[in-house]
Amino acid sequence: MGSIRGNAVIGQSGGPTCVINQSLVGVIEEAHKSPIIENLYGALHGVNGIMNENFIELLKENQASLDRVAITPSAALGSVRKKVTPDDCAKIFEVFKKYDIRYFFYIGGNDSAETANIVNELAKSANYELRTFHIPKTIDNDLLVTDHCPGYGSAARFVGLAFMGDNYDNLSLKGIKINVVMGRHAGYLTAASRIARQDPDDAPHLIYVPERAFSEEKFLSDVQNVYDKHGRAIIAVAEGIADANHNPIGATNEVDSHGNVQLSGTGALGDYLSALVKKNLGSKLRVRADTFGYLQRSFPGCISEVDAREARQVGRDAVRFALAEDQDGSVIMKRTGNGANYAIETALTPLKNLAKNTKSLEDEYIGENANDINESFLDYVLPLVGEIPNLGKLQKYHLRKQQ
């Protein structure tokens, strides 16, 4: 069976990243070249845009706009957090048939892969010829199969640089500093703080990821040990840390439509841990907490060039895969070289492989005391974040005290 002539729809879903629009522009560029994609409709706010027939004509966009949009963080089509119901899917088909949609591109995380998969399965069972492609994005880097996710490199760069700066800040005015990093279940982004440790006594001195149960007692003892050794402590904590009974530490009670508790957009966890340290280790200690918040996913000032390039490529390749033969799937990246020879190639994997489940930070990267990230993680993460500025300290030739 050859390629179907018809229209295409693209939507963006889930939390923003700094490069999700690179993927969008990659799809638009490649669709322009295609002889069989007649129109490329952008659905505003994901599946909601489809159901409401709220479409824009993306092939009419001029190049100057696309160039600006490509470097603009967040979802230019608008995003959505929505679990599709059977009724929603019925509605989506109605719309797809009505608009002769034969290609469906959906940029998002695992929830989006699941949505794409449900829609695709429904199309198959209805004998509706549809080719569905999930284009991965997430700063959490928690999608299965793919080596890493577009969006992660830029967020990891932000976190790494933030800890580098904070290391020097804290060296100049010593104290205990807690930085809360995004990541509900996966510790990849928190682990990226490890980039900052260039000398053995550099921050972060302690790193807590959601893959390990968080014990307040152990935490306090860890902080005391670091403080005794360095006279200061910078601590990276994932927003999703939970105790051995899976109770989140210091979270609020708001939940989204996927049943996820609100962790971001509040300083609650950082302030909770701050108070815990002061109460137990000494009320006169200088203890501060910063919650990096949405800056991690949408700060336009330090986007990773590697990440931007790859995000563009997965968008382009989604269209190439769509036109090559009768197939559906998620576009994934395989690492074909590392270090100075870092390279990736893209491939297609069935939608169900990325849907529903997510990946955790690999055990090999997590320190045996559950409070650090091993150096081997740097081999994984450094190629993704782009060039890191060469910061440094004075050599400090101490003057002997005069008598």
Next chain:
Amino acid sequence: MGSIRGNAVIGQSGGPTCVINQSLVGVIEEAHKSPIIENLYGALHGVNGIMNENFIELLKENQASLDRVAITPSAALGSVRKKVTPDDCAKIFEVFKKYDIRYFFYIGGNDSAETANIVNELAKSANYELRTFHIPKTIDNDLLVTDHCPGYGSAARFVGLAFMGDNYDNLSLKGIKINVVMGRHAGYLTAASRIARQDPDDAPHLIYVPERAFSEEKFLSDVQNVYDKHGRAIIAVAEGIADANHNPIGATNEVDSHGNVQLSGTGALGDYLSALVKKNLGSKLRVRADTFGYLQRSFPGCISEVDAREARQVGRDAVRFALAEDQDGSVIMKRTGNGANYAIETALTPLKNLAKNTKSLEDEYIGENANDINESFLDYVLPLVGEIPNLGKLQKYHLRKQQ
């Protein structure tokens, strides 16, 4: 009276900035060229380093280290927050005499200018020949006399870019977003959020600076109006906002040695305002708060090139002024051209002119409803922040719904 041959001391004081080390390296570079500065001692942690005779020999540092230090945020010599007492000053003189210190360079804000002034006055009354130079730095931009302060441009760039990114984040997933910006008394840094508003409906939609009394009622009504109009709201709030009776909104109780209440390093204000909005405007609203925190003063990923260059220059010129004739003072910047012709020149002003008091954001820049910053502020701030990326939106050619 000509220049005195002898040794020099330099210290850094107060909160870090991204370019305070540029000023340090500027002083070192220029001291290297001077025939009469025999040694340049770096005091570790400001006046504490002087009192404890904790010095390093800065003219021994190699160029590679200095190049790295120059681009490294925060104070390479270590900083201090300390009000000097008469006893401290007596101790400082003892040390200055002992080490034949004839030049004292102190990089810091108005507290540091005050410290420098006290030390200098004490030297004069003791007939000790000392030339004291205060080199300004502060992300708050609140020093008198100077057009702006080294450190401000980079922090303003960070804040402007952060709001640009957040504008797009919030466009894709709409809601009410509160961002808390550093600034205890001066609204300059919060006002820099105004850079992000490139289209009339762009963020920030509301800006609250400490120069105006903050009313919770007025705030809630402002937010409701913006939300009704845009279906979303991004709000910039200075950490130092206070009500008409000067009671800070949502602050903690910790104070530093200058008697200043802790505002940074906690998410308390943002979370307080978030809860206020939810309680009064609707508990189902998506309300989030981010507190930008220390990232504003020490994030190494997006330093303003203009700011870095000027910070280097004020350091160099401090030494030039020191050697030119018998004088003391703060090095200030005058703006000699603006817009495309932006330029500054440095000058010297008596230390007492910058000591103690600080500057507030000028009335002309604050909107008449006390909830916005006027466009005229952009003429002031844009030359300081460096090039802003050209972000943008899709043109959005809407497809007519098919029947």
